[in-house]
Amino acid sequence: xxxxxxxxxxxxxxxxxxxxxxxxxxxxxxxxxxxxxxxxxxxxxxxxxxxxxxxxxxxxxxxxxxxxxxxxxxxxxxxxxxxxxxxxxxxxxxxxxxxxxxxxxxxxxxxxxxxxxxxxxxxxxxxxxxxxxxxxxxxxx
Numbered sequence: 749x750x751x752x753x754x755x756x757x758x759x760x761x762x763x764x765x766x767x768x769x770x771x772x773x774x775x776x777x778x779x780x781x782x783x784x785x786x787x788x789x790x791x792x793x794x795x796x797x798x799x800x801x802x803x804x805x806x807x808x809x810x811x812x813x814x815x816x817x818x819x820x821x822x823x824x825x826x827x828x829x830x831x832x833x834x835x836x837x838x839x840x841x842x843x844x845x846x847x848x849x850x851x852x853x854x855x856x857x858x859x860x861x862x863x864x865x866x867x868x869x870x871x872x873x874x875x876x877x878x879x880x881x882x883x884x885x886x887x888x889x
Contacts, residue, residue: 758866759814765859766811766827773804788841806830821874824867831860 773782779800786796810830813823835856838845845852 755866755869758862758869759817759820762827762859762863762866763811763815766807766814768811770804770806770808770811773800773807785838785841789837821867821870824863824870827863828860828867831856831863835860 779797782800783793783796786800789796791799807830810823810827814820814827835853838853846854848854
Protein backbone atom coordinates (compact mmCIF):
# COMPACT_ATOMS: atom_id res chain seq x y z
CA UNK A 749 0.00 0.00 0.00
CA UNK A 750 1.36 3.46 -0.85
CA UNK A 751 2.56 5.60 2.03
CA UNK A 752 0.02 8.44 1.77
CA UNK A 753 -3.12 6.28 2.25
CA UNK A 754 -1.51 4.58 5.26
CA UNK A 755 -0.65 7.98 6.74
CA UNK A 756 -4.22 9.19 6.18
CA UNK A 757 -5.68 6.00 7.65
CA UNK A 758 -3.48 6.33 10.75
CA UNK A 759 -4.33 10.02 11.20
CA UNK A 760 -8.07 9.50 10.75
CA UNK A 761 -8.19 6.42 12.98
CA UNK A 762 -6.44 8.32 15.78
CA UNK A 763 -8.84 11.23 15.24
CA UNK A 764 -11.72 8.77 15.52
CA UNK A 765 -10.48 7.52 18.91
CA UNK A 766 -10.45 11.05 20.32
CA UNK A 767 -13.78 12.06 18.81
CA UNK A 768 -15.53 8.85 19.84
CA UNK A 769 -14.17 9.03 23.39
CA UNK A 770 -15.37 12.62 23.76
CA UNK A 771 -18.83 11.71 22.44
CA UNK A 772 -19.10 8.66 24.70
CA UNK A 773 -18.17 10.66 27.79
CA UNK A 774 -20.58 13.50 26.96
CA UNK A 775 -23.58 11.53 25.72
CA UNK A 776 -23.45 7.79 26.37
CA UNK A 777 -21.48 6.83 29.47
CA UNK A 778 -23.41 7.24 32.74
CA UNK A 779 -22.18 10.37 34.48
CA UNK A 780 -22.55 8.63 37.86
CA UNK A 781 -19.95 6.09 36.79
CA UNK A 782 -17.59 8.82 35.58
CA UNK A 783 -18.00 10.59 38.93
CA UNK A 784 -17.36 7.31 40.78
CA UNK A 785 -14.16 6.85 38.80
CA UNK A 786 -13.09 10.39 39.75
CA UNK A 787 -14.03 10.00 43.45
CA UNK A 788 -10.52 8.97 44.60
CA UNK A 789 -9.25 12.36 43.42
CA UNK A 790 -11.30 13.94 46.21
CA UNK A 791 -12.74 16.71 44.05
CA UNK A 792 -16.09 18.31 44.86
CA UNK A 793 -18.85 16.96 42.61
CA UNK A 794 -19.16 20.18 40.58
CA UNK A 795 -15.41 20.36 40.00
CA UNK A 796 -15.34 16.72 38.92
CA UNK A 797 -18.22 17.35 36.50
CA UNK A 798 -16.45 20.36 34.99
CA UNK A 799 -13.24 18.33 34.63
CA UNK A 800 -15.11 15.46 32.95
CA UNK A 801 -16.88 17.79 30.49
CA UNK A 802 -13.78 19.86 29.73
CA UNK A 803 -11.74 16.74 29.11
CA UNK A 804 -14.40 15.39 26.74
CA UNK A 805 -14.55 18.69 24.86
CA UNK A 806 -10.75 18.79 24.56
CA UNK A 807 -10.86 15.23 23.19
CA UNK A 808 -13.46 16.25 20.60
CA UNK A 809 -11.42 19.28 19.53
CA UNK A 810 -8.17 17.28 19.31
CA UNK A 811 -9.90 14.65 17.21
CA UNK A 812 -11.50 17.20 14.90
CA UNK A 813 -8.25 19.11 14.37
CA UNK A 814 -6.36 15.88 13.69
CA UNK A 815 -9.04 14.77 11.22
CA UNK A 816 -8.88 18.17 9.53
CA UNK A 817 -5.11 17.69 9.07
CA UNK A 818 -4.39 21.16 10.42
CA UNK A 819 -1.12 21.63 12.34
CA UNK A 820 -1.24 18.00 13.27
CA UNK A 821 2.11 17.91 15.09
CA UNK A 822 0.90 20.42 17.69
CA UNK A 823 -2.22 18.36 18.42
CA UNK A 824 -0.20 15.14 18.49
CA UNK A 825 2.00 16.51 21.26
CA UNK A 826 -1.13 17.37 23.25
CA UNK A 827 -2.49 13.87 22.59
CA UNK A 828 0.73 12.26 23.82
CA UNK A 829 0.61 14.34 26.99
CA UNK A 830 -3.04 13.40 27.58
CA UNK A 831 -2.40 9.70 26.95
CA UNK A 832 0.42 9.67 29.50
CA UNK A 833 -1.61 11.79 31.93
CA UNK A 834 -4.72 9.62 31.65
CA UNK A 835 -2.63 6.48 32.03
CA UNK A 836 -0.88 7.74 35.15
CA UNK A 837 -4.07 9.09 36.76
CA UNK A 838 -6.14 5.98 36.01
CA UNK A 839 -3.32 3.73 37.23
CA UNK A 840 -3.19 5.71 40.46
CA UNK A 841 -6.98 5.65 40.88
CA UNK A 842 -7.48 1.99 40.00
CA UNK A 843 -4.44 -0.12 39.02
CA UNK A 844 -6.75 -3.09 38.37
CA UNK A 845 -7.85 -1.34 35.16
CA UNK A 846 -4.62 -2.72 33.63
CA UNK A 847 -6.20 -6.17 34.01
CA UNK A 848 -9.51 -5.23 32.42
CA UNK A 849 -10.28 -7.72 29.62
CA UNK A 850 -11.17 -4.92 27.18
CA UNK A 851 -7.88 -3.13 27.81
CA UNK A 852 -9.20 -0.07 29.63
CA UNK A 853 -5.65 1.21 30.15
CA UNK A 854 -3.45 -1.24 28.26
CA UNK A 855 -4.80 0.11 24.94
CA UNK A 856 -2.93 3.31 25.74
CA UNK A 857 0.39 1.59 25.00
CA UNK A 858 -0.30 0.98 21.26
CA UNK A 859 -2.26 4.24 21.08
CA UNK A 860 0.81 6.10 22.34
CA UNK A 861 3.06 4.25 19.86
CA UNK A 862 0.74 4.96 16.91
CA UNK A 863 0.46 8.62 17.90
CA UNK A 864 4.23 8.90 18.24
CA UNK A 865 4.68 7.26 14.82
CA UNK A 866 2.29 9.83 13.31
CA UNK A 867 4.30 12.62 14.97
CA UNK A 868 7.53 11.43 13.37
CA UNK A 869 5.77 10.93 10.05
CA UNK A 870 4.44 14.49 10.20
CA UNK A 871 7.92 15.75 11.13
CA UNK A 872 9.39 14.04 8.08
CA UNK A 873 6.69 15.57 5.86
CA UNK A 874 7.55 19.02 7.24
CA UNK A 875 11.27 18.49 6.55
CA UNK A 876 10.46 17.47 2.98
CA UNK A 877 8.30 20.58 2.52
CA UNK A 878 11.11 22.80 3.83
CA UNK A 879 13.67 21.14 1.54
CA UNK A 880 11.38 21.57 -1.45
CA UNK A 881 10.65 25.19 -0.55
CA UNK A 882 14.33 26.04 -0.04
CA UNK A 883 15.18 24.34 -3.34
CA UNK A 884 12.54 26.41 -5.12
CA UNK A 885 13.92 29.62 -3.59
CA UNK A 886 17.44 28.72 -4.77
CA UNK A 887 16.12 28.10 -8.28
CA UNK A 888 14.42 31.52 -8.35
CA UNK A 889 17.63 33.33 -7.33
